[in-house]
Amino acid sequence: MDTKVIKSKFPIFKNKIKGKPLIYLDSANSSQKPKTVIDRISKFYSKEFSNIGRSVHSLAVTATNRFEETRDLLKNFINAKSTEEIIFTKNATEAINLVAATYGEKFINKGDEILITELEHHANYVPWHFVRQRKGAIIKFAECNDKGEVDIDKIKKLITNKTKIIAITHLSNVTGAIMPIKKIVDLASEKKIPVLVDGCQGAPHLKIDMQELGCDFYAISCHKMYGPTGVGVLYAKKKWLDVLPPYQGGGGMIEEVKKDNITFPGSPTKYEAGTLQTAEVVGFSESIRFIEGVGIKNIIQHEKEILEYGLEKIKKNNSIRIIGDPKNRGSIISFTIKGIHPHDIATILDEEGVAIRAGHHCCQILHEKMGIAASARASLGIYNSKEDIDVLSDAIKKCNKVFNN
Amino acid sequence: MDTKVIKSKFPIFKNKIKGKPLIYLDSANSSQKPKTVIDRISKFYSKEFSNIGRSVHSLAVTATNRFEETRDLLKNFINAKSTEEIIFTKNATEAINLVAATYGEKFINKGDEILITELEHHANYVPWHFVRQRKGAIIKFAECNDKGEVDIDKIKKLITNKTKIIAITHLSNVTGAIMPIKKIVDLASEKKIPVLVDGCQGAPHLKIDMQELGCDFYAISCHKMYGPTGVGVLYAKKKWLDVLPPYQGGGGMIEEVKKDNITFPGSPTKYEAGTLQTAEVVGFSESIRFIEGVGIKNIIQHEKEILEYGLEKIKKNNSIRIIGDPKNRGSIISFTIKGIHPHDIATILDEEGVAIRAGHHCCQILHEKMGIAASARASLGIYNSKEDIDVLSDAIKKCNKVFNN
Amino acid sequence: MDIKELYQEIVLDHGKNPRNKKKCEGFNKDAKGHNPLCGDKVHVYLKLDDDNKVKDISFEGEGCAISMASASIMTETIKGKEFNVAKKILEHFINMLKEGSKISINSLSEDENTTMMSLSGVKRFPMRVKCATLAWHTFIQAAEGKKETVKTEK
Amino acid sequence: MDIKELYQEIVLDHGKNPRNKKKCEGFNKDAKGHNPLCGDKVHVYLKLDDDNKVKDISFEGEGCAISMASASIMTETIKGKEFNVAKKILEHFINMLKEGSKISINSLSEDENTTMMSLSGVKRFPMRVKCATLAWHTFIQAAEGKKETVKTEK
Ligand SMILES: Cc1ncc(COP(=O)(O)O)c(C=O)c1O
Numbered sequence A, B: 001m002d003t004k005v006i007k008s009k010f011p012i013f014k015n016k017i018k019g020k021p022l023i024y025l026d027s028a029n030s031s032q033k034p035k036t037v038i039d040r041i042s043k044f045y046s047k048e049f050s051n052i053g054r055s056v057h058s059l060a061v062t063a064t065n066r067f068e069e070t071r072d073l074l075k076n077f078i079n080a081k082s083t084e085e086i087i088f089t090k091n092a093t094e095a096i097n098l099v100a101a102t103y104g105e106k107f108i109n110k111g112d113e114i115l116i117t118e119l120e121h122h123a124n125y126v127p128w129h130f131v132r133q134r135k136g137a138i139i140k141f142a143e144c145n146d147k148g149e150v151d152i153d154k155i156k157k158l159i160t161n162k163t164k165i166i167a168i169t170h171l172s173n174v175t176g177a178i179m180p181i182k183k184i185v186d187l188a189s190e191k192k193i194p195v196l197v198d199g200c201q202g203a204p205h206l207k208i209d210m211q212e213l214g215c216d217f218y219a220i221s222c223h224k225m226y227g228p229t230g231v232g233v234l235y236a237k238k239k240w241l242d243v244l245p246p247y248q249g250g251g252g253m254i255e256e257v258k259k260d261n262i263t264f265p266g267s268p269t270k271y272e273a274g275t276l277q278t279a280e281v282v283g284f285s286e287s288i289r290f291i292e293g294v295g296i297k298n299i300i301q302h303e304k305e306i307l308e309y310g311l312e313k314i315k316k317n318n319s320i321r322i323i324g325d326p327k328n329r330g331s332i333i334s335f336t337i338k339g340i341h342p343h344d345i346a347t348i349l350d351e352e353g354v355a356i357r358a359g360h361h362c363c364q365i366l367h368e369k370m371g372i373a374a375s376a377r378a379s380l381g382i383y384n385s386k387e388d389i390d391v392l393s394d395a396i397k398k399c400n401k402v403f404n405n
Numbered sequence C, D: 001m002d003i004k005e006l007y008q009e010i011v012l013d014h015g016k017n018p019r020n021k022k023k024c025e026g027f028n029k030d031a032k033g034h035n036p037l038c039g040d041k042v043h044v045y046l047k048l049d050d051d052n053k054v055k056d057i058s059f060e061g062e063g064c065a066i067s068m069a070s071a072s073i074m075t076e077t078i079k080g081k082e083f084n085v086a087k088k089i090l091e092h093f094i095n096m097l098k099e100g101s102k103i104s105i106n107s108l109s110e111d112e113n114t115t116m117m118s119l120s121g122v123k124r125f126p127m128r129v130k131c132a133t134l135a136w137h138t139f140i141q142a143a144e145g146k147k148e149t150v151k152t153e154k
């Protein structure tokens, strides 16, 4: 893959950071946007804008069609059975909150168990914490091993007759561990336990096929998929959407409104209250087209190469500890440098034009487990090259130099 | 005000609808966007994009600053006491859901009363319906009179010792009635009852000063203020944000995360979970600048002129019934034509390039009260002129002609 | 194209003076339809005999000219026809609304065909297709004895 | 500018070998500070005498070089000074970090001044200002006897 060509499609790379070319290694946080996405949003506002679904005038018809086209595209992209299974949310966080709130309200009671892992992002823990508080439920954490992965046996052991849902990440945003979702779904379905997958890091970096994975819920963050901010997606099997209560209430999600009662339509309408992120969803259609244009297989292959190159190169630096060493790993390298705090690393790297993230990456439980308060994280996107890794590696050496170690 | 100049700032007006100039009279649904807003979003994605608040690299610092600048601007625009009182949400609907869910959870119990009016948009009823269901609370509807306004006495009469909140629209999106918020707040504060104002139609068309209004909560829809889709705002008095529980859980809104407990920071952080609508919020800063550039006083004056001109002109048509005749009225004209269904009106008007909305405008209760299932609605924005009204009026005559009445 | 192609005389006539707008006597099936977006409502009453023939059909409701005309035309057209034929007609009707194709069903008289075709202008107005099909879907619902209200959503 | 202006020798030295990093004996006030974004934590122990003089001060915690150095430098600088003087120093310190102004306080020795000024490089790194001020805010919190953890948010 020619990353020069790819980079040229992302306007951000025309900019210099502190006089140096931008080496963007923070895609797990949020990815950059190709010109086609940016221009689609401008074009939508300039030529097609109207509120959707609510008016019969021409602009509204066009806007509605563009919006629903994205739902169609996405349905095919993730191989959902129907567009009714695709709900647009504000972000992946809202998608998980939606499930926790509605499923929690209807199916989780005092003493019931919610099974998550020590790898989870706060987005896949805090919403369940609220259910715990509200319902008196119990949260069980499947343990993460030294390699930064969760063994499926650890999950198996924690499943009981009280387990009401398993909520698990597809790809850890700290260790890069890829979880064996299909196997976990098989395990869970023996006991008819639904599985929610936090697909924030899965969707941009793996082939995601809902029929193959078989999970009940899958949360997506569009801004990590080269898409606009302000949109997330909840995929949910129709059988759940048919029985779960609505989440937020407002215009567009009602059927009949009386003073003493309100009835609701089916999905996705039931879950899309108020004015939607029209321009953002329309813009996102170009992200899907972009990913499909490059080809998800090519993306996987390319990122694998860069990841391996990066791991090898960085491991050579003796002062570095890489967080986790999962067998099955996605495009993330979290690390610490002896004697240098991750925040200081990030600052020094930034002087070299290298953008990484430092902190707990919304995974305090995992960091505590690893015995650290914070780490530095380099995460890959489709635009990264081996040269980017070389710059990163040199910048890390600079950290050692500044700190005289 | 020279609407030609104003229109030239909105790229959408360069487009033809069915070969005719676009006459956009659907701003109460969603307003069009000036070029400065559209370009700001493009520029942000092209030159400054990064996830905010979470990284220390240069892009993240810039993005965070741009984002928080908007909060500052908005704080001044609505005269809030501090930026801690400004929470960014997905839309106004989410803002009201946030209050209903958190205030409802903490302060509303079985038998308690929620006081709303028959004018309310579904966004200011359905969330309270959920509280009613969950808590066994009672919703009381202050009656709307023939003029399409709610007399303050009707509200006064319904206040009891069980009233826990008053939730009320600032400007009806059907009749245009402007409610006397300050007086209602005075009434409510005697009994220490908080007042939530649905400011969706207030914010784009009225001077909104939180210190003057004195309300406890105010919900805003940015896409109706010439801003991007995907952003709403909840203004809330700090004293409430200090005591209300969090709403959605996830990254960014936590303080310390342990397996058995989680603590949360103060507002607005507590209420902004997950990746925010970065580009949209940054784009919204240009909407505020645009409104301030034209001047809210000028906007009010201009829209008043057009409204009066429109009302007079449309009233001349004997087959028309205008819905409501409030003393204090904002820039909305809802109407029906004898013998012609609103949907048919909208279709015929669209052939003339005139975009209006037909339906119940998310106000079924109000429409039922008025004895109709639907109405046609022409709503004004800063870009509308008397000529637009002339085209509307001719197009309405065309409806009469098509239907031979 | 002129807006008159959507609002043809036949459509306006049926819209203003809908035929069979009542509860027909002796109906043995009925169903409700609802378009929450615009508030169109229809209630179809049906007398289906043992051979699945539409002995009588009528409707009540309120809505736009297109939905009322379509309901009225439907009742006129399928009264006396087999349920299967009615289904076939609906298929052709939907194709006409969506693809612009002609209706060609042997069991339709020339008059009936002309009347049905008067709704062909809807094709250019995709947001109005639901108005034109609501009564038909409700009729199918009634005939098949399903209980839920037919809903045309976003 | 070189990154070395941020990480000056004095800063690195205090970062690696922080002074007064312990629980000082006989402290009568203490407070905790926390930066949830990066996990920096600090716990300040303070012995304030009846005349509001800082008899002793120390800290415990973990965090980046800037936050540790700043905490260490703070304890060295304000030990033995009046609380009011300490507050004045903090004011100048914050102005230095935000506006780039010099610190000019009579009661600071030349050495103390140089040491404080070693953190002036932070100005160019707005995201790091919180790191440099966390310990100071926590000290104020302790001195004023407030109970809540100091939090530096977004
Ligand atoms: C009065 C009123 N309240 C609430 C809303 C809902 O706003 P939003 O769709 O932005 O959530 C609207 C607009 O649809 C409105 O006009």
Ligand SMILES: Cc1ncc(COP(=O)(O)O)c(C=O)c1O
Binding pocket: A028, A029, A091, A092, A093, A094, A121, A123, A124, A169, A171, A172, A173, A198, A200, A201, A221, A222, A232, A362, B250, B251, B273, B274, B275, B276
């Ligand atoms: C694994 C994982 N889950 C959830 C999230 C939250 O996604 P969002 O911020 O888009 O809601 C993220 C990203 O921050 C993530 O990496």
